[in-house]
Amino acid sequence: xxxPRIQDAPLSLDALIAATARPDCGALATFSGTVRDHHQGKGxxxxxxxxxxxxxxxxxxxxxxxxxxxxxxxxxxxVHRTGRxxxxxxxxxxxxxxxxxxxxxxxxxxxxxxxxxxxPIWKEEHYTDGTSAFVEGCSIAELAETGAPATEAGRG
Amino acid sequence: MELVVHCxxxxxxxxxxxSLTVEVADDPTVGDVVDALAAQGGALAExxxxxxxxVGDELVPRTRRVRPGDELALLPPVAGG
Numbered sequence: 721x722x723x724p725r726i727q728d729a730p731l732s733l734d735a736l737i738a739a740t741a742r743p744d745c746g747a748l749a750t751f752s753g754t755v756r757d758h759h760q761g762k763g764x765x766x767x768x769x770x771x772x773x774x775x776x777x778x779x780x781x782x783x784x785x786x787x788x789x790x791x792x793x794x795x796x797x798x799v800h801r802t803g804r805x806x807x808x809x810x811x812x813x814x815x816x817x818x819x820x821x822x823x824x825x826x827x828x829x830x831x832x833x834x835x836x837x838x839x840p841i842w843k844e845e846h847y848t849d850g851t852s853a854f855v856e857g858c859s860i861a862e863l864a865e866t867g868a869p870a871t872e873a874g875r876g
Numbered sequence: 877m878e879l880v881v882h883c884x885x886x887x888x889x890x891x892x893x894x895s896l897t898v899e900v901a902d903d904p905t906v907g908d909v910v911d912a913l914a915a916q917g918g919a920l921a922e923x924x925x926x927x928x929x930x931v932g933d934e935l936v937p938r939t940r941r942v943r944p945g946d947e948l949a950l951l952p953p954v955a956g957g
Contacts, residue, residue, distance in 0.1 A: 753957050769956070770884065770885055771956075772884050772930060772949055772951055774930075774932060774933035775930045775933050775934070775935065775949075775951070777933070778933045778934075800956055800957075811956075811957065812956065812957050832957060835956055835957060836954075836955070836956050836957035837954070838954065839954060839956050840884065840885075840928075840930070840951045840954050841954055841955070841956030841957075842884065842885025842886065842952070842954065842955055842956075843955045843956065843957075844885075854885060854886040854889065854955070855955040856953065856955065857885075857886075857952070857953030857954045857955030858953055858954055858955070859926040859927075859928075859952075859953045860928040860935065860951060860953070860954055861925065861926055861927055861928045863928060863935060864928035864929060864930075864935035864936060864937055864938075865937045865938065866937075
């Protein structure tokens with residue numbers, strides 16, 4: 721499915737599940753990341769996500785392909801939302817379908833980790849005390865130099 | 877020559893603006909542009925070593941030559957999900 725991986729509009733896990741159904745897959749593993757109301761002891765009122773869309777779109781597709789290949793799963797699809805998100809709203813969804821469950825569980829975990837560590841998306845938290853801060857992230861400077869994700873080193 | 881550099885996420889905060897114009901010698905590398913930004917000091921300079929640079933939809937190494945018309949984007953540490 722060649723639909724946008726980065727979108728401003730609310731995400732629909734149901735729609736993605738429906739769009740990826742296949743008769744040869746007996747396992748469906750999904751992940752939804754939703755906005756929670758606290759971070760490191762501070763109350764959170766909402767988040768604002770932004771992305772470098774051209775790089776993010778290309779990298780998410782590459783990561784999906786990498787995970788399909790490495791884990792032997794025919795379906796792996798991720799969509800990430802941008803803009804202002806309220807508590808409880810969904811920021812990321814991932815859907816994996818495979819013949820059996822073991823590879824589906826492993827693949828859905830791997831694809832979410834890779835997207836969080838490598839794709840140019842930023843999260844600004846707004847707190848109940850009126851302040852805000854960007855969440856400390858993973859540098860992808862090394863990835864730009866070598867083409868290899870430094871954050872994935874030793875993860876196998 | 878004059879180049880435009882777009883700032884994203886925390887780099888936008890650090891720079892205090894969406895895009896910067898930077899003056900560099902002709903035929904620069906990406907690294908030369910980053911060095912010119914670092915020379916301006918401030919919060920952005922501290923963040924630069926941990927920023928990747930993108931041109932179009934690709935991450936580019938510091939050694940890449942900047943071509944006429946390239947617009948560079950500074951991508952600070954990422955935190956999706």
